[in-house]
């Protein structure tokens with residue numbers, strides 16, 4: 001890994017074993033991008049025709065081609081920081097309104113420094129870790145008094161480049177930042193396929209791949225959160241790229257709010273990628289001397305296809321993003337009460353749940369929604385974070401869990417409020433959207449204005465009171481609606497959405513500092529906020545409210561392009577479509593947990609769950625949680641889903657194979673990947689047993705449903721001989 005600067009040609013090179021990234025300062029002081037791709041090592045670039053100033057040329061009277069020396073046409077260059085208001089119309093990185101209505105913005109180089117390590121962002125989640133090197137460049141705007149601090153960080157030989165930007169108002173008057181993107185990247189070609197991951201509630205991250213065409217394609221959220229509908233992650237890859245071959249570039253955002261990820265193919269057949277906070281509802285005032293910190297952007301390069309991109313993202317998330325100290329340790333078998341009883345429980349029934357959950361091997365019992373205020377329906381009590389004493393004796397439940405050898409976890413939805421709550425009755429102003437008209441309720445709730453310090457402080461106080469009083473080991477942090485109206489806040493309109501997210505991050509930060517032992521799982525009606533910003537605080541996120549195993553095959557497969565299995569909340573549920581064994585196989589390719597009424601399980605079903613638990617305990621931490629994922633067959637392309645995860649030392653692997661439509665007898669051939677050719681592997685005995693269980697499951701499902709769609713799944717474990 002090395003970041004170098006060659007003063008002779010003002011050339012910056014950021015390189016490691018996975019990629020090289022090169023740009024230079026042109027004669028106008030503007031940063032011009034040159035190369036991002038396969039490592040170019042010692043290649044001497046001094047003689048390269050860099051198209052130094054790609055100025056417009058003309059034919060002089062004597063027939064010679066000459067350059068308009070006085071006219072730097074920046075639209076012809078590959079920009080490192082795409083400007084605004086000049087000739088380049090392919091999309092600016094920043095739009096800033098300055099005094100007198102000036103909006104032209106072009107930053108020129110002032111100075112730089114290269115150092116070991118990576119600074120933390122002050123109010124935003126960011127990557128971190130040892131073995132980092134950072135290039136920081138200071139640039140000044142030609143048309144105003146703003147200063148731009150750009151930074152580039154590389155971690156050892158990881159195929160990821162982290163980009164940061166901060167704008168400082170060095171002038172005397174206020175400026176308004178109307179667009180703040182983390183990065184612009186120009187690639188000198190457009191023959192790419194674009195992959196992005198769209199969805200809906202219970203249908204998250206469906207992979208879509210299509211040829212990039214002329215014009216602009218945008219993946220964007222204006223929902224106030226990263227959303228179910230879109231995800232702040234996309235890939236540009238060679239048209240022929242596969243899981244293992246071809247070049248691929250991935251883009252990701254360490255942020256949980258509105259975002260824009262755009263790919264613009266212009267007349268030069270150049271592709272410009274832009275990634276940052278969505279402009280809609282965004283306009284941020286910056287007083288003299290103030291700084292605006294743009295959320296961090298992640299660039300990934302791989303010449304090993306989509307699988308290479310994913311494994312880099314997975315390592316980045318696990319090693320350089322998640323902060324929780326317990327994230328890498330073996331996680332307990334989690335039991336969650338939600339799908340078993342929803343809000344309908346009392347102390348006796350939950351005690352029975354706890355006893356039966358322990359019998360099927362649960363090690364962490366999570367009491368989901370319904371334990372607070374007067375929460376018997378989802379119409380009331382969000383905001384009232386005090387125990388519903390008449391409904392549940394929380395201490396008794398926690399003591400019971402502990403006496404059964406289980407840890408205890410609880411659900412919160414801090415950022416929301418029901419109009420039917422004590423908090424709303426005393427502080428209606430805490431809810432967003434009061435514009436003197438009827439507000440949109442969603443799931444009967446409104447959004448709390450966490451952009452206001454007093455609101456976040458109140459949440460911190462109320463949640464701390466619960467966490468101080470009860471022995472709580474885990475929190476499920478939910479967020480069950482999009483942001484609608486953003487009026488009625490003391491915070492200026494264009495700042496509300498961003499400050500809401502900052503408020504949430506700060507609340508998470510304060511709580512996690514105060515309670516470092518508590519493990520957090522994120523959730524937003526399932527996977528509505530599945531992004532790097534949330535993962536910084538929550539080492540796992542409930543992937544989807546959809547627990548149907550067939551749907552889950554798609555959701556988990558799609559999610560795996562960007563996010564490691566170790567973060568994908570994934571449970572065996574009561575869903576009757578197939579056996580617990582088959583459901584367990586699929587749930588094992590996520591964080592794994594159990595979610596149903598455990599009192600209703602038959603003895604043979606209990607046995608099935610226990611068997612899945614055994615595989616979990618034996619292999620999960622090493623193979624799934626901290627191993628390397630290889631996708632073998634995509635559910636988006638055929639009847640089979642197959643993937644495998646290999647421990648980092650390549651001594652063990654778990655393989656999932658599932659077919660959606662039932663097929664009669666036939667061979668299915670799957671070529672394993674990621675194993676060490678010098679090792680001999682054998683299937684574990686348990687795996688053979690799994691196959692026979694599979695057939696039993698398939699037969700049972702066939703007699704029950706007589707439908708064509710009968711999912712079956714096997715997991716086989718492969719271990720290298722000692």
Ligand code: GLA
Pocket residue numbers: 338368369411478480523524525526542544545
């Ligand atoms: C959301 C979550 C569920 C559950 C409910 C509780 O929908 O995704 O898992 O926690 O809220 O209301």
